[in-house]
Amino acid sequence: MADSLPPPALEVTGLRKTFGDFTAVDDVALTIAPGGSLAVVGESGSGKTTTARMIAGLEKPTAGTIRLNGRGRPGVNARTSERREFAREVQMVFQDPYASLDRHQKIGDCIAEVLTLHTDLRGPARAARTAELLEQVGLDERHAASLPRALSGGQRQRVAIARALAVQPRLLVLDEAVAALDVSVQAQILTLLQHIREQTSVAYLFITHDLGIVRHICDEIAVMRHGRVVESGAADTVLTDPQHPYTRKLLDSVPVPGWKPSRVLATADTVPSVPGTEASKGDAGNRP
């Protein structure tokens, strides 16, 4: 019976990373079901990016195992063929949209290059697939013909998402992928990510220090502090009934509007509405 269960999209156990004497990641264990989504939250310096980079194969773990769909991940210095083959297991979207694309490569070429690497599509078929991928992230042929510098931060992040999706990965690691964007653009990208997860069976590892956006996008949550996971579980449970004092502290310090814990709303009905939320949009519409 147990054999017929698909292996988890991501299974991390005992993951450690030390830089000299400093332990950045300490005995971290994470699991993501196929097509699931896990948010990793925590303050700056808690080891989120280091964890993500080890899962992505960009950093060598000091100890621990990383398995994706039951396969052990090849090392940092893996051969090209090995890396190429493993590309379908995991892809990553980085925080800085301005450094995530080659500034001398047109958007369309960027996507097409990945398709050439991973598929047999050539010529018009490849162009069609490129257009399709860009359309999936809300871009058109005008964007395809332009260089990254002609695109906004949000649009560049869409391109980075499309590039990752071009190999149809089973896990997408998003490291603060919306942190550098305006709040309204953040919302658009988050909506886009939700749509993509409904359409494809990709799983997300969504890294953020912003608890306010977690519930929009993730089923599960892991809270990191000083390199350790201090609390994890279903997002709803952890957000409404945090067990660890650190999680409670994090929740109390959430200043952003998108997320409203019920107890904050219950105790403070007079919280002023903030621009960008549904409520304030409604208000604006009612005004003469």
Next chain:
Amino acid sequence: MSSYQIASLGRGLIRSSRLRSFVRGHGVLAAAGAVVAVVVLASVCAPLIAPYDPNAVDVMAVSQGRSAAHWLGTDDTGRDILSRLLYGARLSLLAPAAVVLIAGVLSSALAVSAAWLGGWWDRTVSALLDVVFGFPGLVLAVVAAAVFGAGLTVAVVALSVAYLPYIGRVVRNAALRECQLPYVSALRMLGMSGWRICLRHVVPNLLPIALVQVTMSFGYALLDVAAFSFIGLGTQPPTAEWGLMVANGTSGILAGRPEQSLYAGVAIVVFVIACNLIGNGLSTRLQGETR
């Protein structure tokens, strides 16, 4: 006035900060570009525009001043100085161009591979660049001439090695920064080979920086080649070349006929300053662009 003095004069001028701030204007960049273009064009068209054969000795017209027949006069064997300047521009420009191109390609390959591979290879390349940096180009060229004999080819090869650090250090730093960028990580994760990432993505992005260094180095390489010929180890007589012309003219200076040394020296200084102005202008524009 030796070409070495001219060299230090040129360097002094170029390093003065007033000149640097002056460079910010585009007018200067355009003027410098025009000077380079005119000199290059004149050297290419030398057979068409030079009034005399540069090596034609005329015993009836030895050491003459300026005249209608010889605009810039003649040297001590009666050769037309203007014609020798025009023909001389060819070797005088070609040799340093070869130096910076060889040094540019070689050092960029070293720098990018060092930045990409890291580890012992990066340490080896960095150490090599540091060691070579310790030797002035001329010293290296003189040693090479002592071992392999005098001649322009030896000078070009030795100077190419000597100029590796000037381009390589800058390109390596830029390459280290470039390889840290997330787009490189993204391409790695996509399974692209290191060769392809470096050649198709990293190198094109570093090209402007390398080009600025090459332009900057060109002026200094021209000085070094000229100085090398001046001390008699580079271009051999009777070939027309600016550094050699400065040397040939030194005997005339005491006799009150500084023309040959002077004109060749001026040609060297003007061209070197023009190159550096262009290099400075390009690097200022590059900084503006990346910001």
